[in-house]
Amino acid sequence: MGTLGILHTARRCARIPVVAWVLAGVLLAISVIFWLAGHGLGVDSAVYRAGALAVLHGDPLYLPLTGEPPWAPPLPFAYPPVAALQFFPLVLVPAQLSWGVIAALSMLALGGVLRVTMPGQRGLTVAVTLLAVLALEPVWRTLALGQLNLVLMGLVVLDVLVLRGSRWSGVLVGLASAIKLTPLIFVLHLALTGRRADALRAMGTFVAVNTFAELVLPGDTALFWGTALIDGNDATTNSWIGNQSLNGIVQRLAGEGLATLVAVGVLAAACLAVSGVVVRRLHGRGEHLGALLVTAFCGLLVSPVSWTHHWVWMVPLVAFLVPRALRGAAWARVSLAAIAVVGTGWEFFVVRSGAHVELQWSVLEALPGNAYVLAVLCLAAFVLLRMRRSGMMAT
DSSP: OOHHHHHHHHHHHHOOOHHHHHHHHHHHHHHHHHHHHTOOOOHHHHHHHHHHHHHHHTOOSSSOOSOSOTTSOOOOOOSOHHHHHHTGGGGGSOHHHHHHHHHHHHHHHHHHHHHHHSTTOOHHHHHHHHHHHTTSHHHHHHHHHTOSHHHHHHHHHIIIIISTTSTTTTHHHHHHHHHSSGGGHHHHHHHHTTOHHHHHHHHHHHHHHHHHHHHHOHHHHHHIIIIIHHHTTTGGGOOOTTBOSHHHHHHHHHOSSHHHHHHHHHHHHHHHHHHHHHHHHHHHTTOHHHHHHHHHHHHHHHSSOOBGGGGGGHHHHHHHHHHHHHTTOHHHHHHHHHHHHHTTOGGGGSSOOSTTGGGGOOHHHHHHHTHHHHHHHHHHHHHHHHHHHTTTTOO
16 A cells, blocks of 8 residues: 555545544543542543553552542553553543543544444434444443543554555554454454465564563563463453353353363354354455454454453444445344344343352343343354355355
């Protein structure tokens, strides 16, 4: 991709819906109001900022943080050390305003993702879709917590779908993976879809920034890769309802222990193998968004911990379905209705949760309590059936 191609890409990404800019401004204004009133705002954004402050003050990153505001719960920093370095700009503003900055960027990323994944759709359709997806629990929870999920998703979508063919393709996936490790699965996606140079560039970027962090923060780097990576989110015994992954559902159904971890490993390997075949088939037919969505949801399933707010990939799924529903596809309309029912997150408020009570769920509690995982497994079965009937799964 030459200079003209890069300019075209920039113009395409700059066409973020006006409503996204308006809402971003509203979120910034809200953060200012909360700051002036002295009220807390943004639990996870406060952790990001506290991590950057710990590095700035020379404090240990993976011990209790001292820079969290008094209104924030004492949460640990669960990200690689390089992420703390990238959060440095947040220390320039109060904690509430750091939430506002992240929330505004998230809103713009949301608009950008919809613009990229709904090509050819009218601006009104994209704007209405944006307003509609705000009702999805992963979206509103990400915004409320001050999480980075929408921003990271935007980086991946831009890299995989827009920068294809550019000498910079892969860099954004590598940077996203350096902040949270879960986007590493998109390195595999690049390799599976024949973009080996991009995959190497993504992995090279990831290694380079982490090597830099090791030089700057050797102690924190050793501690993160040694113990904090596993201990940060209690990955081996996390049966809490908020963990919507294969690991979470198997632990809730079968209990915690070594046998459960082995079963999860087998299921994760099977998920990766099947998803890899589907991704290659879809990519071969030019269905690049569909292939990306398969990788994204596979990543959510196989990750040891996938919090409900990680499931922001429902957004490009909605973007994939809306044009087809508008053209009259019954299956797309049914899928959108299912997302509307499951994706708003009501089910997580009507079942018992916390203190490992999930291990004692009845069937009536297990169904809504595992809604995200069960829904995507049903969707996967539907996709495989359609591909089999169309001959796409034939060897």
